[in-house]
Amino acid sequence: MTYLAKPRLHHPTLPVNAVGFTRRDYEGKISTLCAGCGHDSISAAIIQACWEMNIEPHRVAKLSGIGCSSKTPDYFLGNSHGFNTVHGRMPSVLTGANLANRDLLYLGVSGDGDSASIGLGQFAHVMRRGVNMVYMLENNGVYGLTKGQFSATADEGSRSKRGVVNTDSPIDTVSLAMIMGATFVARGFSGDKRQLVPLVKAAIRHRGAAFIDVISPCVAFNNHGGSTKSYDYVREHNDAVNRIDFVESRAEITADYEVGAVVDVEQHDGTVLRLRKIDEMHDPTDKVAALNYIQEHQAKGEVVTGLLYLDPGAEDMHAHLGTVETPLNALAEDDLCPGVAMLEKINASLR
């Protein structure tokens, strides 16, 4: 972390985006995480994605649970409302917030302890409900704030900094999210921003439960030899299945990776995702095939990244519930209170 306060004044020549904000307007407080922490790279990716997508910062609500990752919402989008909730229970709070106002962008930030251990139940159920959100799991396989205990995503056989070998099976969050009904499932790596930023953008454009598992090495407790969540290990074993070239049809194409077959996927709301396949064997719209692909490659010790699954026809929780277009928090007495005459009728029916 750095101890120098950021100056509040912006240089007048800083470029602004289409909604009039500089990139600095998307930043937050100075991070208190360790220097080199993967989580800070993820915050930077969020900042870049939101700025480039011309999202007004105050129209984002950022919610988190407890842990290192859950501290990060304080470090980006400083003028967005943020909520540091209860350990493992961010999904339910985000669900309620989304019910109250369907018009904001909901960004859920969680960690592997938060989502895969104490909060596994809420993680599963928020996916089932199709809550319209971007759920970022900053996955480092370890409890950082309590100094290096294994988390439930630690791979079997991986070794802790103190030399303990993990014998428990890991929870595979991407497969679980897919099985539970998430309609956008991706995995990124905090060390590969060029892949991560488009994933975040695509997730933001997705209407439904969008989940991104980001492998995010813990430099303090899980970046040594023997760890399967270290920078070196992930770089060596990264199996990127595709690249997202652009998210909206009019956006500029910025391909700068290996060139493969190009697939356009049109989503429910007309948004087009252009995917450049790296592995021809992976089809992101086929859930069963995608699950098989993930299992096969993970069995070989590879870290499968990219857009793993997308349901282009996804609907969200509000569609399921049939709620009105007006945010529920904007409804007033006339919309909500049935009135005195109706109450008299109800009284009469109870005599």
Place this chain on the structure above:
Amino acid sequence: MSPISAVNDFVVKFANVNGSGSASANELFAKSILRMGVPVSPRNIFPSNIQGLPTWYEVRVTEAGWLGRRGGVDLMVAMNPQTWDADIREIEPGGYLFYDSSKPLPASRFREDVHVIGMPLTEICNATYTDARQRQLFKNIMYVGALSVLLGIDREAVERLIAEQYRGKEKLLQPNLNALAMGCDYASTELDHPIGLRVARTDKVGDRIFVDGNSAAALGCVYGGATVCAWYPITPSSSLAEAFQRYCARLRVDAGSGQNRFAIIQAEDELASIGICVGAGWNGARSFTATSGPGISLMTEFIGLAYFAEIPLTIIDVQRGGPSTGMPTRTQQADVLACAYASHGDTKHVVLFPEDPHECFEHAAAALDLADRLQTPVFVLTDLDIGMNQRLCAPFRWEEGRRYDRGKVMTHEMLEAGTPFGRYQDVDGDGVPYRTYPGTHPSKGGYFTRGTTKNPNAVYSEAGPDYVYNVQRLLRKFETAKALVPQPVLRSSEHKARVGVIHYGSTGPAMEEAVAALEAAGIHLDTLRIRAFPFSDAVSDFIQGHDQIFVVEQNRDGQLRTLLVNELGIDPARLMPVLHYDGTPITARFITGEIAEQVRVMQIGPRRKDKVA
């Protein structure tokens, strides 16, 4: 023994088998008496079971309007062989037994001091119907017909109720009327009638309504503007969320689009249901959950966060016997302390205590206002006795044009005009800060919500003085709440009374009746029905104004008494507990007996300060 003779003042108890379809027939019986202008107070006594176990329905017929449980049974309708012996024992000497005489029973199975009325219900049904389910269902209607003749209930009243029930389902109407007629005809020709227990038409019901507290609280949430309900099924609160669903489907669907102005989530557990309420409350929607004691336990971590982060939400706790595997189908007032002090850290919460369905409606709507005004979780503590039983009560009322109190919300316009905003600043001195809804303004009013590590501007801080400022302000806010919550109801004796009684919630009706009995016995007492925590000054004044106070509750540990001692600094010796906690609703007989005995003891010797009852 001469048979009991009583007009409009007796207790009928139906002993049935769960799942036999008796519930609607028994309700029909109770309502037909209401339609004759005679107040009734029915209670379901049911097991944690869907089919097969014993279930009872007790109807107190009471022209005087005593709606508490009386205790004792004057007429037993014994339809369950499993519980026969216990049911027979419960009948008052001189009382009546109505039973299915299809199968002969030896004389030893009866009581000599009980007047026996046998009707071969099974035999008649078997002769009339071929379908097994019909045989069972119409047996119930048939005994209602027979009872109407025996007790002098207006047959037309019963028929009208059946017609109302089957409006639009005419195919079912006539068979039910036929079964009723068969019951009436048999009793008219074969049984001595009327018996000593009689229903006589009067006008004591007035404009009162007959409804259960869970439905009433749900309707209160509809009127009070709740838009988000998140819940997890738990007896005895489930029917509250289901009633909310039913009322919303009728009252909150946009006529043009068919879209809903509400959202209901049946969550995966109570942790999620309260979490959803927290999220919705944080984001400016009125949210509530309905639960019971075990659910409160699961919710406590979130309740603490909501208290410190100052998030409005309403929790309706329909109390039952604890713990999780306790007495889910029995009533108690045993969650008082669990709710008042729910969670870790220094927390205390606003708790409302409705007395009956009328107040369930009012308090539910009031809780939604209070939660927004005070930016805090508000509890409504009902119980199974009022939640799941239909109770005669004053009709629901709503003031024309009533506005919701959304509390201190800083708007886009206010921020634009330059109004300073600090999320946790006490700008008005009442401890209640301003909040903004997420998404209000592009550059002002954004803040980060967390527990206690913050300064008055919601910036992260672990500094001691910031913490102290914050929790002291929360205490000021609790002080502010005193004047906003429903105030206690005082009933003063016509005579000067040295003795006072404090009670709350569903104890109300039994207490009123006990007061009448005690006054008749020359024991004069004032009563104060507490309707909310924190306690207003009227509560301490009442305690100071009497030599001895009884605190009547339906729990083992005197939980409200503990709260009074703790919060008001009262000498425990001055607060004598009167406690009923076997899972059945408290009775006037119990209260009268306990208080009369204590008063007698007190008057014999000088009061000893060191002795606590």
